[in-house]
Amino acid sequence: MSKSVVISLGHGNLNQGFPRVTVQVWETNNPHREQFIGSLPPAPQLDQLYKNWRIIYQSLCDRKLLRTPSTDDLDDYLEIGNGVTNISQHNFTELCAGLEAEMDTWLKSEGILGLSRKLRSALHLNEEINVIVETDDDLMRRLPWHRCDFFRDYSKAELAISRPEYMRHNDLDLQPKRNVVRILAILGDSEGIDLGAETEFLQGLNECEVVFLQTPTRQELNTSLWDNLGWDIIFFAGHSRTEGATGRLYINNGTDNSITIEELSEALKAAIEKGLKLAIFNSCDGLGMALALEKLHIPTAIVMREPVPNRVAQVFFHNFLTAFAISHLPLYTSFQMARRQLQGLENEFPGASWLPIICQNPAVEPPVWTKI
Known part of the structure; x- marks a missing residue:
């Protein structure tokens, strides 16, 4: 119960x-x-404490391989160096407490x-x-x-x-009938990071059909989202960031290399109407993407609150899908296990277990792998 x-x-x-x-x-x-x-x-003291936490977290992360397009740009965004010097993991642990x-x-x-x-x-x-x-x-x-x-x-x-406002899609009879779980795996710009671990894990999953989109163009991504059979899960790995309240995905390394959720809204609406239940953004600073998806009333999304080191993203994804797709545990239980296991990396990646977050539409039950 x-x-x-x-x-x-x-x-x-x-x-x-x-x-x-x-x-x-x-x-x-x-x-x-x-x-x-x-x-x-x-x-108001919580506001300042969090800002201090974020400054120090970003400063520690700058020493790691991140799934953000440019740490130089983020320095200005996070006001790194605003009176913060001699940053250490000990300082960060004290600030967390x-x-x-x-x-x-x-x-x-x-x-x-x-x-x-x-x-x-x-x-x-x-x-x-x-x-x-x-x-x-x-x-x-x-x-x-x-x-x-x-x-x-x-x-x-x-x-x-x-979000405070949400609704559910009731057109279940209009959704395509699928015999297996369908996953659209979008592998975006991977400059400086390794997406091989996620790719290999997805290729080894049973009971599902995984379609990979490697560094797609905007048109290729849009067309795939409109697929007639629809998708149960959308997965993105690569670089991303949130600009103000807008999430931006870096889908390839060309001149037209990024796109926002808002620019994919019609395709995503169609995917949700065809039964999309879960979106996973295993990339940096994903709350902007989550907010846009929530406005489209997606059932469930999983994102990272802040910039995420490459290794942390890999371990979280592996542990979450092992629990959810292989052991068939409930989504929240699977997520909790994967999030808590990240604490084992915090000697090298401080704050790792604070990063993942579920964004849930309260009008919809969380997806269950065996019922998708």
Whole structure:
């Protein structure tokens, strides 16, 4: 038995606070729900702590092979060097602990305590819990909610984020009938990184049909998304970045080498209408891509919150698909296992386990490999 906890932050931000926080608890196969209401006070210190965390994280990442097109460009974007010197992994570990502690303090403030007690009384420690934070605030989507006390107490709970507005596509009878899981694997610009591990793993998967697009042109990618049979999963590996709120994929190394999700919106809408259930962007700084996909009401997307080292992306993808596609575990369980296993790389890649995030449409059940 599993439950979903949907936390709607409503209107507000860290400088103003969130005057009306609503939490709904849903149980699998039960249409009835429980709802609790509270509030969160302003916490501008969290804003600054996160910015400091991001600056130091990026500075440490600059020493690694990243799945971003140009670390030089990102230096200006992240204001690297703004008073930060002598950066070490020890500094970063201390900052992680400080950010976690400040979040826990904020989430124990007076306006939210009653809600928290009611929520915990509705849950059991040993049940699977999908926790979805609804917000369109970029900073709130980036915070490490998964490191809060709640997730330490409920070890089978896993985090996802969502826009406040969502809907489901009901044209199931119009979707093409597929005998096996269909995966469109898009291998974009790979300058300076190695996509061989993901390619080899996908080639070895059973019970599915994988179609590879190697450094496609915009037209080739658009045409593939419109495929008559449709796709169950879309996978992208290569370079990407988020510019403001817009995600950009680097699909090849030519002159017309990048494209945004918005520029593929009609093709992606068609793919979703034909049954696309999961998009995985195993590339840098993916929240811009996720936001655009959420606006198209995709059921589930998995992205990296920040720039991601090549090795971290490879290990996460391998462990997630092993659990999801081979062991047939639930998506949230598979994701949690793969994310937690990244902690084993953090002596070399600090912050690795903070990077992956699920973006979930709360109106749609997460996909299950055996039911896709």
